[in-house]
Amino acid sequence: MPSARRVVITGLGAVTSIGTTVSEFWRNLLDGVCGIRPLSLFDASAYRTQTAAEVRDIPDGFLSAADKRRMSRADRMGLAAAREAFAQAGLDASRADPTRIGVILGGGTSGLLDSEEVYEKWLHGRRARPSRVLNHLPDAITDRVAQRFGLEGIKSTITTACSSAANAMGYAYDAIAGNLADAVVTGGSDVLARLTYGGFNSLRSVDPDPCRPFDRERRGLSIGEAAGILVFEEEEYARRRGAHVLGEFLGYGVTSDAFHMTAPDPSGAAGGRTIRAALENAGADPGEVDYVNAHGTATPQNDSAETAALKSALGERAREIPVSSIKSMIGHCLCASGAIEAIATLMTVRDGRVPPTIHYENPDPACDLDYVPNEARERPVRVALSNSFAFGGNSSVVVIGRYE
C-alpha cells in the first residue's frame, strides 16, 4: 500500500549518448535520434560487434584537472549528472541538515576500464600505478556524490545488474518513506568496459547493428552507457523549502524471478508479479497506467517475456497503452538503465509525449502491443511504469506520476 510520507522528484540530470543535459536528451528521444555508433573508447576490433551507444563529450569542465585524474569515467559522468540535478532542485546541503540527505545509487562498472588496463599489465608481468585500481568498487560514485555536495546521510549502492538503478531508487523511496532521510540523491552511472562488452558478446546477446526492440527480426541488445541522477525529497520537506516539484515517485516493486540466471520466464508470470507488486505499492490499478517505458532490450527472449508479463499484470489494458523502448536509441545502459529510463518516463509525464521505439519494421505475433513505432506521440500521461528485468531474476518496476 502507498506510504504516508510521499516522495517527490525535484531534480534531474542526464549524461547520455544522445545528449548531456536532460533537455537535449529528451529532445533527441522525441526526435528518434539513434546514439548507437562505432565504439571508440577501446579497441573493439577483436569483439563480435563494434558498436555501442557511447557518450561523446562528458560535461565535466567543472572538475579540476586533479579531480579528473583521480576519478573514473563513471565518476565524471555521475558527478556531471548530479550537478545538473542539484542545480535544478536548488538543494543546498550547507543550508539544510546534511545528515538528513543521503545518496543511494546503482553500482555499475565504476573504474573497471582502468582496472582492466592494470590487470593486463600484471598478467604480462609489468608494473602498474596502484592508484589506477582505487576506483574499482562500484560504490565509488556514491561516496563521490556525497563528497562533492557535502551530504552526511544514509549511503548505499545496489548492484543487481540491469536493475541496479531501479532498486536504488526504490531503496531511496523506502528510506524517505521510513523517515530515515528527507532527501536522497539517487539513480546511477555506468560506462562501457571490456568485461561487459565482451561478456554480452560471449553470450551472443549483442546485435551487430543498432538494436530493434519488439521487432520480429530482433537479434539482441546494443550496449550503451549513461548517468542518470534524480533528487528525491519527502513531499512536505520539498514544499516547505519552496522547491519546484517535477513529479512523484509513487512506488516500486522488487521481486525475484527465481527462474534462471540469464533467461527470463517466458510465460510472463515472474515479470507480471513484479508489475503487480509495483502497482500495489503505488496504490494504482492497471486502468490508471498511461504509458510503459519497457525494459525492451531487443533480445529475442526479453521482449516476448516482457510482453507476456505486461498482459499478465495489466490484462486487456496492456493493449490500450503505449509501450516503448528507448534502448532503441540509447542502447542498454546496464546498471544505469533504470535511472535514465525513469528520467525519460518522468519527462513523458511532464510533457504529455511518449518517445518512440525506433528501428521497428516487422511486427512479431509474440509481441503484439502498441510499441510506438518510430515516431513520438502526443498523449497525456498521468501514471507510468518503467521496467527493469535483470540477470539473476532481479526484476524491478518503478511507478512515476504527475504530482497532485
Place this chain on the structure above:
Amino acid sequence: MNPVITGTGAVSPLGRTSNEFYRRLLAGESSIRPFTPEERGSLQATHVARYDGFIPQPEIPAMKARRFDRGSQFAILACSQAIAEAGYDVAKSPESVGIALGTGSAGAGALTEFLRVLILESPEAAPPFHFPNTVANAPASQVSIELKLFGPNVTITQKDPSGLNAVLFSALAISSGRARAMLAGAVDEWNAVYAMGFDQVGALRGARRASGIIQGEGGFAVLLECEADARARNVRPLARLAGIGTAGVPGEPYRFAPDRRAIARAIRGALAAASAEPRDIHLWFPSANGVIEMDEAEAAVIRELFGGGALPPSIAVKAAIGEMAAAGGAQIVAACRALADPGAPFPRDAAPRRALVNSFGAGGNFFSAVFESVA
C-alpha cells in the same frame, strides 16, 4: 514494528554451521593464518583467513556446484541453514520471502578469470559460462533460484558495512509490506588478484604496514521476519532487531575517515531507535579491524558514551575471521546467537539483553545496530 531473527547461518573457516562458528568464536579461536610462500607471492601482507579445504558437498551435489561460484556456494549454504533453523516453509508463500546480501568481492573469481582469458587470448575465447557470475548479485540470485524465493532480491555493495546495510533494507522491506521475511547477511570470497590490488593501495596489514586489515572470506545470513509470524509458527526468536543507525562522511571513497562525530551519530541513532541508553548495552561487537586510527576513534567514542566507566564486554569477530563485507554478517549472526545463549557473557538480570554491533567502512560509511533478546 521490529522484525525478529528466527534463524542464522554461517559458512566460515571458523565453522561450517552457525553453531560451530559461534562456539569456536566464543572459545577464542581464530582462523587467521600466515600466507604460504606460494600464496603470498609479492604481497607485503602476511596473513589471511581463507576457508581452506571448503567443499560445498554434501549439501550441493558436485555437478550442480560447478555452476556456482564460491560466493554463491557460501551464500546458498548459509541461507539454507537460516531457513532450516527458523523452520520456515518458503513454499507456503514464496512471494513473501526475499533476500538482501551485502558483499565486496562476490563475482571476483568469475570476473578475474573471464578477463584473464579475454586479455591473454581474445574476447572470442572468454568463457561465457563465467559471465553471469561476474556480477555482485550472483550469490543472492543463486540463492533465490535454489530456495525458490519470489520476494525482493537485492545486493548491496557499500564496502564493509554492507551486511548491516542489507539488514536495514530488509527491515524497510518488511515494514513497508514488500515481504514478510527476508534473508539478510553478507558474503565474500578471497581472490588473489583483488588481494594484490588491496595490498598495492595500502589497505592490508603486513610486513611493511602496521595499520590495515587482514582479509577473510565466508557467508553469513539471518532470517528476519515479522514477530507475529514467528509466534504463529510457535517459533521462539533468537533475537529482535531493536534499532539501526547510520552516518555518512563526505570523503574519498577509499580513505578511512576516523570521524568521532559520525561514529557517535551512528551509535546514538541505533540506540534511539532501540529506545535504549548506552548503559543498556551489555555486549559490544566492535568494528575494529586493524586500521589503527579507526579503531582508536571507535574506542574513544564508546568510552565517552559509557561515561568514562568500564567498557562493556566485547567480542572481536574480525580478530577471528578477518575484515570484509561478510564480517558484518558474521557479527550479526554472533550477536543473535549470543543473545539466545544462556551461557553467553551477559549479566544475569539483563532483561532484555542488548548487543551493539558496529560496522564502519572506508569512504565515510558508518552503521550501528542494536539487537535485543526476546522474552
